[in-house]
Amino acid sequence: MTALVVDDSSIARIHLRHVLQKLNLDVYEAGDGKQALELLRSGLQADVILLDWSMPGMDGDEVLSALRADRRFDSIRVVMVTTESDVGAVTRALDHGADEYVMKPFTPQIIIDKMRMLQAREITRTLSRQAGR
């Protein structure tokens, strides 16, 4: 499984990389939304994107909207990583196509659980498709 971490903070990217690599994910990084989209459009096959919500320039919401407008990226799961704790922000993210969220500050265990949640959902979706459900 391949993860793309998108965050303007190098410390945040290091933190997430460390956690995700413990789960045996291949981890790529982008320091802003524009770079993230360039990586994906040039062929990076990411399974999951951990997307910081508040970034200068192109913010997480704009990146998410661009991703969801491009059918090539339909299968990519997006986890918004946010300092925001209001329901409006979460609802907006959900409406724009986020699959999950993580609120900062977070512990490594939370990231691990979110990744497992996404994997479990994929497994049951696959099994349901196979069973014709």
Add this chain to the structure above:
Amino acid sequence: MALAAAEFEYLKQFVRQHAAIVLEGGKESLAELRLSPLARQEGMASAQQLLERLRHESFGGLHLRVLDAMTNNETWFFRDLVPFEALQDLVIPALAAARASSRKLNIWSAACSTGQEAYSIAMSLRGHFPQLQDWSISILATDLSLAALQRAERGLYTQLEVNRGLPIRYLAKHFLPQGIDWQLEHEICRMVEFRQMNLAEPWPPLPLFDLILFRNVLIYFDSAKRREIFRRLRRALHPEGYLFLGGPESTCPPEAGFERKTWATAVYYRLAGAVASGSSPEGKQNEPL
């Protein structure tokens, strides 16, 4: 300072006798870590002093608080996820069909701790089964720890707690920020009844349950107590009911009278020879177990 051998031995006997919990050797430091805050709250200098007081007082509130401190209350929303997907795709639809005439469901979340499992069930029902909205659905959530139950009843969770395991759509739909915490909406809180119960002691009269979640608690009991609990579970589960255990303990011994079933990667149990839907008595009260 870790507990001395004699102190730890006393504690081991105490938790085994009163909660059937098996405390393994090597946990002396952990025990001290758990008991020291309680000791300070009670005005004592150390865990050692606390244990000394336990020895000399008759069983009461302090003993219960020690049991509380020694139990593992870890839980989170939609823990392990797949059992909840099994509920959504298999169990609840089957039970809804089986109970179409009575329109009643009895659900038990045992060892519920701070309530996240029970509330996860409630949110799933609300979100995926609106047709059951006017059914009589009882979700009973029990735990040994009064402190955990009090927290559960409030439905107020920290950011870390909602961060862990709660799918985004449920956060958006059922929670509101309250300061730095998150408050579960009253409509969901109302769906769950919390009650104190010691699984190691004789069980009070309970209804027959259509669904029992007995997860991540058997591991704390020795084999004799586990066998006894399986006997009680057999009597507490409706003939058409479903039992879920926790991941590490999803091996129910064959002699317990349950059949192991799977759905996707979820494991669940039904009573051996479970009848087809619609033909079993409903609402029968159990004798004390």
